[in-house]
Amino acid sequence: xxxxxxxxxxxxxxxxxxxxxxxxxxxxxxxxxxxxxxxxxxxxxxxxxxxxxxxxxxxxxxxxxxxxxxxxxxxxxxxxxxxxxxxxxxxxxxxxxxxxxxxxxxxxxxxxxxxxxxxxxxxxxxxxxxxxxxxxxxxxxxxxxxxxxxxxxxxxxxxxxxxxxxxxxxxxxxxxxxxxxxxxxxxxxxxxxxxxxxxxxxxxxxxxxxxxxxxxxxxxxxxxxxxxxxxxxxxxxxxxxxxxxxxxxxxxxxxxxxxxxxxxxxxxxxxxxxxxxxxxxxxxxxxxxxxxxxxxxxxxxxxxxxxxxxxxxxxxx
Amino acid sequence: xxxxxxxxxxxxxxxxxxxxxxxxxxxxxxxxxxxxxxxxxxxxxxxxxxxxxxxxxxxxxxxxxxxxxxxxxxxxxxxxxxxxxxxxxxxxxxxxxxxxxxxxxxxxxxxxxxxxxxxxxxxxxxxxxxxxxxxxxxxxxxxxxxxxxxxxxxxxxxxxxxxxxxxxxxxxxxxxxxxxxxxxxxxxxxxxxxxxxxxxxxxxxxxxxxxxxxxxxxxxxxxxxxxxxxxxxxxxxxxxxxxxxxxxxxxxxxxxxxxxxxxxxxxxxxxxxxxxxxxxxxxxxxxxxxxxxxxxxxxxxxxxxxxxxxxxxxxxxxxxxxxxxxxxxxxxxxxxxxxxxxxxxxxxxxxxxxxxxxxxxxxxxxxxxxxxxxxxxxxxxxxxxxxxxxxxxxxxxxxxxxxxxxxxxxxxxxxxxxxxxxxxxxxxxxxxxxxxxxxxxxxxxxxxxxxxxxxxxxxxxxxxxxxxxxxxxxxxxxxxxxxxxxxxxxxxxxxxxxxxxxxxxxxxxxxxxxxxxxxxxxxxxxxxxxxxxxxxxxxxxxxxxxxxxxxxxxxxxxxxxxxxxxxxxxxxxxxxxxxxxxxxxxxxxxxxxxxxxxx
Numbered sequence: 074x075x076x077x078x079x080x081x082x083x084x085x086x087x088x089x090x091x092x093x094x095x096x097x098x099x100x101x102x103x104x105x106x107x108x109x110x111x112x113x114x115x116x117x118x119x120x121x122x123x124x125x126x127x128x129x130x131x132x133x134x135x136x137x138x139x140x141x142x143x144x145x146x147x148x149x150x151x152x153x154x155x156x157x158x159x160x161x162x163x164x165x166x167x168x169x170x171x172x173x174x175x176x177x178x179x180x181x182x183x184x185x186x187x188x189x190x191x192x193x194x195x196x197x198x199x200x201x202x203x204x205x206x207x208x209x210x211x212x213x214x215x216x217x218x219x220x221x222x223x224x225x226x227x228x229x230x231x232x233x234x235x236x237x238x239x240x241x242x243x244x245x246x247x248x249x250x251x252x253x254x255x256x257x258x259x260x261x262x263x264x265x266x267x268x269x270x271x272x273x274x275x276x277x278x279x280x281x282x283x284x285x286x287x288x289x290x291x292x293x294x295x296x297x298x299x300x301x302x303x304x305x306x307x308x309x310x311x312x313x314x315x316x317x318x319x320x321x322x323x324x325x326x327x328x329x330x331x332x333x334x335x336x337x338x339x340x341x342x343x344x345x346x347x348x349x350x351x352x353x354x355x356x357x358x359x360x361x362x363x364x365x366x367x368x369x370x371x372x373x374x375x376x377x378x379x380x381x382x383x384x385x386x387x388x389x390x
Numbered sequence: 391x392x393x394x395x396x397x398x399x400x401x402x403x404x405x406x407x408x409x410x411x412x413x414x415x416x417x418x419x420x421x422x423x424x425x426x427x428x429x430x431x432x433x434x435x436x437x438x439x440x441x442x443x444x445x446x447x448x449x450x451x452x453x454x455x456x457x458x459x460x461x462x463x464x465x466x467x468x469x470x471x472x473x474x475x476x477x478x479x480x481x482x483x484x485x486x487x488x489x490x491x492x493x494x495x496x497x498x499x500x501x502x503x504x505x506x507x508x509x510x511x512x513x514x515x516x517x518x519x520x521x522x523x524x525x526x527x528x529x530x531x532x533x534x535x536x537x538x539x540x541x542x543x544x545x546x547x548x549x550x551x552x553x554x555x556x557x558x559x560x561x562x563x564x565x566x567x568x569x570x571x572x573x574x575x576x577x578x579x580x581x582x583x584x585x586x587x588x589x590x591x592x593x594x595x596x597x598x599x600x601x602x603x604x605x606x607x608x609x610x611x612x613x614x615x616x617x618x619x620x621x622x623x624x625x626x627x628x629x630x631x632x633x634x635x636x637x638x639x640x641x642x643x644x645x646x647x648x649x650x651x652x653x654x655x656x657x658x659x660x661x662x663x664x665x666x667x668x669x670x671x672x673x674x675x676x677x678x679x680x681x682x683x684x685x686x687x688x689x690x691x692x693x694x695x696x697x698x699x700x701x702x703x704x705x706x707x708x709x710x711x712x713x714x715x716x717x718x719x720x721x722x723x724x725x726x727x728x729x730x731x732x733x734x735x736x737x738x739x740x741x742x743x744x745x746x747x748x749x750x751x752x753x754x755x756x757x758x759x760x761x762x763x764x765x766x767x768x769x770x771x772x773x774x775x776x777x778x779x780x781x782x783x784x785x786x787x788x789x790x791x792x793x794x795x796x797x798x799x800x801x802x803x804x805x806x807x808x809x810x811x812x813x814x815x816x817x818x819x820x821x822x823x824x825x826x827x828x829x830x831x832x833x834x835x836x837x838x839x840x841x842x843x844x845x846x847x848x849x850x851x852x853x854x855x856x857x858x859x860x861x862x863x864x865x866x867x868x869x870x871x872x873x874x875x876x877x878x879x880x881x882x883x884x885x886x887x888x889x890x891x892x893x894x895x896x897x898x899x900x901x902x903x904x905x906x907x908x909x910x911x912x913x914x915x916x917x918x919x920x921x922x923x924x925x926x927x928x929x930x931x932x933x934x935x936x937x938x939x940x941x942x943x944x945x946x947x948x949x950x951x952x953x954x955x956x957x958x959x960x961x962x963x964x965x966x967x968x969x970x971x972x973x974x975x976x977x978x979x980x981x982x983x984x985x986x987x988x989x
Binding site: 114115116117119166167168246247248268269271272275276280283284286287288289290291292293294295296319320322323326327331334335336337338339340341342343344345346347349350351352353355 | 448450454455474475476478479483484486488490491492493494495496497499500503504505506507508509510511512513515516517520534535536537538539552553556717718753755774775776777779780783784786788790791792793794804805806807808809837851852855
């Protein structure tokens with residue numbers, strides 16, 4: 074009995090903590106700071122997707138987001154599939170594909186796992202694995218298929234927006250975003266904030282990477298223990314948290330210096346002097362754009378109608 | 391500055407400025423004028439007020455940089471300090487030192503269009519300005535390129551194009567060459583000269599690298615302690631070296647040579663290699679130089695025959711067939727190289743030639759896709775930076791990024807928290823404090839030190855860990871001549887004291903690379919030349935092929951002698967003494983003024 078309880082407890086711990094421990098590790102190993110930098114870096118190409126009307130591109134993630142909210146799980150899968158298709162059109166670099174896959178699969182596993190433990194169906198509950206009483210302090214009675222499916226569904230909904238936003242992010246010059254926002258009557262500062270963030274995010278990531286390397290070069294031990302060296306992990310966690318404090322000073326000083334220069338440059342280039350800016354771009358609406366708009370409108374309208382008719386619609390109750 | 395003021399002239403009239411809270415004024419009674427189409431070089435030691443002057447000339451003082459301003463800066467009839475920044479920017483545009491911080495947009499053309507778009511100009515006007523500015527800066531072919539993919543020179547040219555799109559009448563550039571290799575620097579300077587000559591734009595270049603800028607300038611302004619010390623045309627500016635020596639600012643090599651060999655260059659002072667070579671062609675100097683070269687060739691052959699160097703042991707650092715790839719592109723391509731104990735090796739090459747990648751591998755930064763890197767015969771494990779940093783100390787270009795503590799003393803002790811103190815340190819913490827000049831400043835914050843002081847502190851902190859090799863990545867970038875000489879002296883002292891092996895990555899061909907015992911040229915990720923500086927810098931053709939410009943002295947010798955200059959002299963004093971020794975009647979003349987001018 075004791076043995077059985079002991080073994081059950083060990084299995085339960087493994088099931089609960091395996092994913093939260095493995096995911097950050099997999100993220101650091103497979104993506105890391107350089108991967109993140111790759112992910113948010115615009116790829117200048119001459120694909121049809123790059124040449125689409127920027128307004129259409131801004132509307133695309135919003136429309137697909139609406140669809141993901143309205144539909145049921147099965148219909149959602151179709152929507153998710155639809156958002157994957159344009160990626161084939163874009164043909165991103167290998168480095169980007171690798172990072173994207175990790176960034177999609179990671180949250181999917183996290184959602185699936187978390188909800189599997191904590192989202193409970195109405196009784197009677199069928200557990201895939203029921204935790205022993207020793208795990209009661211964690212507040213989860215066990216893992217259910219129902220919860221896992223719900224987790225996947227929720228993750229897929231989020232991923233629809235993530236996938237569409239990422240697609241647009243790496244295929245659109247920020248200047249085009251700014252143009253689109255201005256055409257939507259948003260204040261120029263919104264476009265500028267977005268421009269600055271997207272332009273300097275990769276720089277910030279690169280700089281953080283550099284400063285972290287500098288800490289190591291100065292003799293700060295950032296070496297990760299092997300997974301089985303349990304006694305060294307708490308010390309490692311302590312060193313990591315101390316490192317955050319250490320790197321903050323040079324990062325902050327560098328960033329403040331940078332923003333001062335950037336502000337002077339923006340001033341000198343006349344930013345904010347007129348309510349409505351001019352534009353280098355002349356975006357003539359092409360047949361492809363018209364088709365794009367038509368498809369988006371048709372998709373959203375169909376979703377609303379189907380939802381109204383109760384076909385494929387989510388159940389709220 | 392003399393002469394009547396013209397309509398399109400930028401003028402600083404008795405300008406003084408003190409930053410908020412500063413005890414001393416950064417600018418003191420500065421009078422300066424810039425005429426249309428004129429290229430003005432402003433130089434001076436670090437902290438002399440050059441960058442502050444740039445901000446004042448652009449009207450960013452006091453509206454964006456606060457402090458007490460006296461006097462005024464005018465363009466035509468308008469006082470710039472009374473205008474809004476974007477209004478002033480249409481008279482005087484500023485290109486800041488770091489192009490990374492002033493390129494706000496993602497592509498080249500978006501960046502250039504940003505200013506005109508902000509002014510709400512009609513689309514055809516914006517397009518015309520973008521076209522014109524891209525063409526004049528030579529960036530038209532890269533209009534759609536993402537900013538992150540550009541080289542340092544391309545970023546700088548994009549920043550210039552973006553500033554020009556505001557149609558300023560005067561362009562002020564704060565250290566535009568600091569991150570550029572010599573070839574990239576010449577491209578930017580040629581662009582600026584073209585702007586001045588064809589477009590009538592006044593150009594103010596604030597720069598330490600006077601050797602490179604001097605031939606392009608119409609006027610030279612020397613600043614010291616917030617004042618204008620000298621303001622003259624270049625040939626007259628260096629007629630008397632005394633103020634330059636007093637201000638601690640570099641003098642172009644050709645000028646120093648002309649002072650060291652009086653009369654050799656005729657009436658005027660040469661500023662460029664071309665001018666000097668033109669003046670020396672078919673003179674006794676050329677003949678004497680040929681005799682020196684022949685003598686050196688004989689000595690070198692004899693020395694090579696008798697003293698083939700046999701290393702005492704295995705190399706301290708070795709790259710065996712090393713290749714590194716980024717996104718499918720080879721940054722380092724099958725490099726085999728060894729550095730012996732006690733050597734001082736300089737790695738040179740154009741921007742993007744793989745220098746920093748190659749040196750980073752010595753501490754485990756980056757992973758080769760082929761080959762092995764070894765320290766003391768043992769493979770360097772990629773990613774194990776902490777492990778290898780104890781053996782190989784890498785000083786990054788941005789030394790500020792390597793300081794993490796609250797006091798100088800704590801900074802020096804930083805590494806010992808995680809690693810045992812070396813049993814037999816060549817330099818312990820107490821000695822380092824004395825040696826690097828931090829005595830009495832142990833409890834000061836590193837951020838209270840000057841930029842040079844912070845760099846010394848980062849170097850000291852690395853050296854107390856008793857590494858076997860010191861790797862320096864562009865350590866003299868943005869430093870004035872005095873600081874550069876000081877740093878070289880410091881490295882000499884460190885070597886004399888510790889016997890440490892030094893590997894430097896540098897664009898500073900004239901100073902740092904010429905000081906090294908061996909120079910390795912990298913081109914497109916491969917070793918193209920490897921040997922003593924005197925021989926590597928004689929290979930002008932090969933250097934040019936890989937985007938590197940030899941030091942002016944070396945170029946003068948190869949221009950005059952061609953293939954005969956297989957082993958060049960890199961020190962003005964040495965060259966002058968050698969040439970004067972072969973001057974007709976030299977034996978009778980006896981003394982020479984070659985040593986009259988220190989570098």
